[in-house]
Amino acid sequence: MARVVVDVMPKPEILDPQGQAVANALPRLGFSGIGSVRQGKHFELEVDDSVDDATLAKIAETFLANPVVEDWVVRRVES
Amino acid sequence: MARVVVDVMPKPEILDPQGQAVANALPRLGFSGIGSVRQGKHFELEVDDSVDDATLAKIAETFLANPVVEDWVVRRVES
Amino acid sequence: MTTTELIDTVGHAESTPEQAQPYRELGLKDDEYQRIRDILGRRPTAAELAMYSVMWSEHCSYKSSKVHLRYFGESTTEEMRAKMLAGIGENAGVVDIGDGWAVTFKVESHNHPSYIEPYQGAATGVGGIVRDIMAMGARPVAVLDPLRFGPADAPDTRRVLHGVVAGVGGYGNCLGLPNIGGELVFDPSYAGNPLLNAACIGAMRVEDLHLAHASGTGNKVILFGARTGLDGIGGVSVLASDTFSGDESGSGRKKLPSVQVGDPFTEKVLIECCLELYREGIVVGIQDLGGAGLSCATSELASAGDGGMHVWLDRVPLRATGMSPAEVLSSESQERMMAVVTPANVDAFMRICAKWDVIATEIGEVTDGDRLVITWHDQVVVDVPPRTVAHEGPVYHRPIERPADQDALRANGPESLARPSTPDELRELVLRMVSSPNLASKRWVTEQYDRYVRGNSVLAQPADSGMIRIDERTGRGVAMSTDCNGRFCRLDPYTGAQLALAEAYRNVATTGATPLAVTNCMNFGSPEDPAVMWQFEQAVKGLADGCRELGIPVTGGNVSFYNQTGSTAILPTPVVGVLGVIDDVTRRIPTGIGAEAGDTLLLLGDTHEEFGGSEWAHVVHGHLGGLPPKVDLDRERLLAEVLVAGSRDGMISAAHDLSDGGLAQAVVESCLIGETGARVFLPEGSDPFVQLFSESAGRVLVAVPRSEELRFTEMCTARGLPWARIGVVDPEAGSLEIQDVATFGLDELREAWEGTLPALFD
Amino acid sequence: MSKIGVITFPGTLDDVDAARAVTYAGAEAVSLWHADADLRGVEAVVVPGGFSYGDYLRCGAIARFAPVMTEVVAAAAKGMPVLGICNGFQILCEAGLLPGVLIRNQGLHFVCRDQWLRVENASSAWTSRYEQGAEILVPLKSGEGCYVAEKSTVDELEGEGRVVFRYVGGNPNGSTNDIAGVSSANGRVVGLMPHPEHAIDALTGPSDDGLGLILSVLDSLVAA
Numbered sequence A, B: 001m002a003r004v005v006v007d008v009m010p011k012p013e014i015l016d017p018q019g020q021a022v023a024n025a026l027p028r029l030g031f032s033g034i035g036s037v038r039q040g041k042h043f044e045l046e047v048d049d050s051v052d053d054a055t056l057a058k059i060a061e062t063f064l065a066n067p068v069v070e071d072w073v074v075r076r077v078e079s
Numbered sequence C: 001m002t003t004t005e006l007i008d009t010v011g012h013a014e015s016t017p018e019q020a021q022p023y024r025e026l027g028l029k030d031d032e033y034q035r036i037r038d039i040l041g042r043r044p045t046a047a048e049l050a051m052y053s054v055m056w057s058e059h060c061s062y063k064s065s066k067v068h069l070r071y072f073g074e075s076t077t078e079e080m081r082a083k084m085l086a087g088i089g090e091n092a093g094v095v096d097i098g099d100g101w102a103v104t105f106k107v108e109s110h111n112h113p114s115y116i117e118p119y120q121g122a123a124t125g126v127g128g129i130v131r132d133i134m135a136m137g138a139r140p141v142a143v144l145d146p147l148r149f150g151p152a153d154a155p156d157t158r159r160v161l162h163g164v165v166a167g168v169g170g171y172g173n174c175l176g177l178p179n180i181g182g183e184l185v186f187d188p189s190y191a192g193n194p195l196l197n198a199a200c201i202g203a204m205r206v207e208d209l210h211l212a213h214a215s216g217t218g219n220k221v222i223l224f225g226a227r228t229g230l231d232g233i234g235g236v237s238v239l240a241s242d243t244f245s246g247d248e249s250g251s252g253r254k255k256l257p258s259v260q261v262g263d264p265f266t267e268k269v270l271i272e273c274c275l276e277l278y279r280e281g282i283v284v285g286i287q288d289l290g291g292a293g294l295s296c297a298t299s300e301l302a303s304a305g306d307g308g309m310h311v312w313l314d315r316v317p318l319r320a321t322g323m324s325p326a327e328v329l330s331s332e333s334q335e336r337m338m339a340v341v342t343p344a345n346v347d348a349f350m351r352i353c354a355k356w357d358v359i360a361t362e363i364g365e366v367t368d369g370d371r372l373v374i375t376w377h378d379q380v381v382v383d384v385p386p387r388t389v390a391h392e393g394p395v396y397h398r399p400i401e402r403p404a405d406q407d408a409l410r411a412n413g414p415e416s417l418a419r420p421s422t423p424d425e426l427r428e429l430v431l432r433m434v435s436s437p438n439l440a441s442k443r444w445v446t447e448q449y450d451r452y453v454r455g456n457s458v459l460a461q462p463a464d465s466g467m468i469r470i471d472e473r474t475g476r477g478v479a480m481s482t483d484c485n486g487r488f489c490r491l492d493p494y495t496g497a498q499l500a501l502a503e504a505y506r507n508v509a510t511t512g513a514t515p516l517a518v519t520n521c522m523n524f525g526s527p528e529d530p531a532v533m534w535q536f537e538q539a540v541k542g543l544a545d546g547c548r549e550l551g552i553p554v555t556g557g558n559v560s561f562y563n564q565t566g567s568t569a570i571l572p573t574p575v576v577g578v579l580g581v582i583d584d585v586t587r588r589i590p591t592g593i594g595a596e597a598g599d600t601l602l603l604l605g606d607t608h609e610e611f612g613g614s615e616w617a618h619v620v621h622g623h624l625g626g627l628p629p630k631v632d633l634d635r636e637r638l639l640a641e642v643l644v645a646g647s648r649d650g651m652i653s654a655a656h657d658l659s660d661g662g663l664a665q666a667v668v669e670s671c672l673i674g675e676t677g678a679r680v681f682l683p684e685g686s687d688p689f690v691q692l693f694s695e696s697a698g699r700v701l702v703a704v705p706r707s708e709e710l711r712f713t714e715m716c717t718a719r720g721l722p723w724a725r726i727g728v729v730d731p732e733a734g735s736l737e738i739q740d741v742a743t744f745g746l747d748e749l750r751e752a753w754e755g756t757l758p759a760l761f762d
Numbered sequence D: 001m002s003k004i005g006v007i008t009f010p011g012t013l014d015d016v017d018a019a020r021a022v023t024y025a026g027a028e029a030v031s032l033w034h035a036d037a038d039l040r041g042v043e044a045v046v047v048p049g050g051f052s053y054g055d056y057l058r059c060g061a062i063a064r065f066a067p068v069m070t071e072v073v074a075a076a077a078k079g080m081p082v083l084g085i086c087n088g089f090q091i092l093c094e095a096g097l098l099p100g101v102l103i104r105n106q107g108l109h110f111v112c113r114d115q116w117l118r119v120e121n122a123s124s125a126w127t128s129r130y131e132q133g134a135e136i137l138v139p140l141k142s143g144e145g146c147y148v149a150e151k152s153t154v155d156e157l158e159g160e161g162r163v164v165f166r167y168v169g170g171n172p173n174g175s176t177n178d179i180a181g182v183s184s185a186n187g188r189v190v191g192l193m194p195h196p197e198h199a200i201d202a203l204t205g206p207s208d209d210g211l212g213l214i215l216s217v218l219d220s221l222v223a224a
């Protein structure tokens, strides 16, 4: 079993209302010095050792992310 | 300016309907060998160098995550 | 944890009678614990202790309220019972609405969880009430959400309100249930004690009514829906840390959050799955899993049936590893149901569950003893008479005492408060009142709720009551409203409860429906405070006596105690829900004026100078004292008859009841909702302030077409209902003119009315 | 009688409403089950609103893999009219039948309101009954209704007249160019966020303006 992390983020040119809302709220809460915030998704998968990188890439590309508006990164992490 | 990443995940004992939906769908899409999936949030912040770790920890705890049901990790990454 | 040495079996309990048990941490009193020992003739096992402790909690056992709630049954006459198919004691009340249709409805509270974790607390509150309705065999058709928060401008209110509204919407919208009404009230007493009450209405054919009974020896007990996890175990986690073998393995979970997370998609699928099971006629008994999880479902089903039950607890599909039997029994994981099915139908049952991708597991069997026996890997961990768990819990006669400050409070009337005297001051007051948080438009909230889904919503917010079509062919439908003015209840809980009933009743009639039955949600402070118990007792009596006068039964309800901060209780808040029936929803009466130009505005009922507990005293003076408005239930009944008759004969084109904020508020809302102007003239020689802002009960503003005016007013006169011609609908004007007081542009009014909540909460 | 299919996924909510609209328009509503790769002989398909599979990952992301969708995609390629409403629109985008994607409303809240729309293209299979430029009032109810696409895609849609519906009287969700609905290049596949099926009767909706979509497609079926 391996742990795999997939981070999916809105593409830079795409509107990110959630990140925007966070960025706008921080100064109101008294936190200054935060330039920009973007919010995406973080997936943690438990994966059989039989699952290869190509399959993981496919899962991320066809399913976990929507390539039209999102970028993604797949990482294997030790557990 | 530094890049800071905050990953927020549902606590292990807390139901994660989102991750579960992904896990249930994968076999139907023809992907096998994925044991469990948990889904959380991934934030990327651009932060002034003046912002210290304690402040980041506070932002994560009071705002980005809901400590009642979520765990979180704050990481500074090089850009 | 699953290793046998760690399991506290019945045998182990028998052989270790002196072993100390953490019953106090679980909320049991010394004498309650002793009673359990007496019932069992030994100490309880850890699993039994978990079961008794949750089932004997205030929430599940109604131990402080039981002796009072009996009064509802005692004051219900045979005549009132005529249309009631199920009443108090079942998962929800059921009434016969005619044409072979039955409707079930109920309100429940999820107050405390909604303060801790507002989104999930509210979401699972909605999920819970919906399962109650499903457990009656009905299809849930609509929800309502009476909400109460601390002061609108307090920072914590923002946190709680955002979460609660998103949770009600997030769950209800995803479930596909239209939200057709509710309440939104701000008062300092709810800071730290928000009230999330959730109501649900369900519909079914009369013959499909299902009751929660486990009968028929050999029948199978099936658990279906979500897996069971560690959510909501809260108190019981002390058991995990109380190690029977001195091992610390459970310590990782000592501080489990008592929060449950909802999964509305699973619930939606569960609804469709249940309805298909009902359609196929393969369910003998059904029970939802709510508070107290499997402890509650197994003991209640067994207790209400005619035999015993054996449950193989280790068969329960789990979401977490290493759960102890006590944890499995106490888990409040959401979206689960339990059914009793004949052996012959088990396969068919499983097939339908598989179609909907619903996990279903046969976990038990109805037996011919009278014991509930639960085993864990073949070891007996529970062996109890189920009635002692579910129905024969402790009963308290709590001390009752009229609050020491009650007389002073009532003596401190609003008479001496400064009132506006000039037209300018009145003008300003109208705008100030309309934009105050309790009177302002609730649109910011209700826009987050789907009111259209399923296409049967005939009236939804803003309207005096929500209305839903039940039968598409005939147009038969039901209307429902929930109401309560906590300030009135504080001044006089008996009258306050009747005023809540009167308002909900009137709201239903105002839309043209005939009030039929009542549900309630009693939100109060600590029952250990004699003053709170007095409020509770008075409110129950007032409501029950009121229902008897109106001839409509209380079919169910819910009690939520301990809503208090330190020694200060919330305003007594007996939320009353009234359900009405309408034979043809096309004759509904809308709230907004203007469907027809030139209509006459009539005010039905009498206006007295009544400002005790009023919104005016609250907004302008922060004052609470004196006496609440008088209640006249005969008058309410007459008013309802006139409204229904008027709707039947097409004599009324719009109607709006008068409540918080009085006539001024009602007129403004009628104009804004109808997007139409009006001219209003107050009775000659009257005090305009009293006319505009008094909160006398028993009043409704109606718009009547010119051609019907004579017929309608003659009917009122003949029946002895006071009426006064107070204005005309004026579509040309674009303004509301209150003669000799002021003229308001509709835009100006709209800005005042709709601007408040967005300014506070966006 | 023309047969129009209405798909039900687990979590679909507005299928009863879509079927009712089809019936009101005088056609036969045929219910299609997500797990069956079978369109049961229908001549057009409506993918209704709701939260398919809970929409937990991304709206429509799971539904587009359902067996019935494979059939829908194949039929659309041969010119069958397909209408996606709300979640149905999201599913059609995910399935690649329509360009772009719908993301979280700019205000971050679910929005349920009666919304004015302008019919920008009255020549699609689902809008021929309307006058070009007509304004109609239908309910909008969604939390993820903000239409976005790459700039080139948006330009193409605008240039080819494939923006079928546009919000008027205020943009409720931050949608690019106030886009409420778009069509495929051949005008046979249309998706929109607002709910015409909830505007078929003034008793239960704000108007009956929505019926025109179904009537339009029936015209096109008869003509074909």
Ligand SMILES: Nc1ncnc2c1ncn2[C@@H]1O[C@H](COP(=O)(O)OP(=O)(O)O)[C@@H](O)[C@H]1O
Binding pocket: C144, C145, C146, C147, C179, C180, C181, C182, C183, C184, C442, C445, C446, C460, C461, C462, C463, C464, C465, C466, C482, C483, C507, C657, C659, C660
């Ligand atoms: N929390 C809520 N959820 C749904 N509808 C609500 C909520 N709060 C208020 N409403 C609706 O807003 C409208 C106005 O509320 P209110 O002024 O309290 O009505 P009334 O005075 O007639 O009881 C009603 O249709 C009511 O059902």
Ligand SMILES: [Mg+2]
Binding pocket: C463, C464, C507, C656, C657, C658, C659
């Ligand atoms: Mg009212």
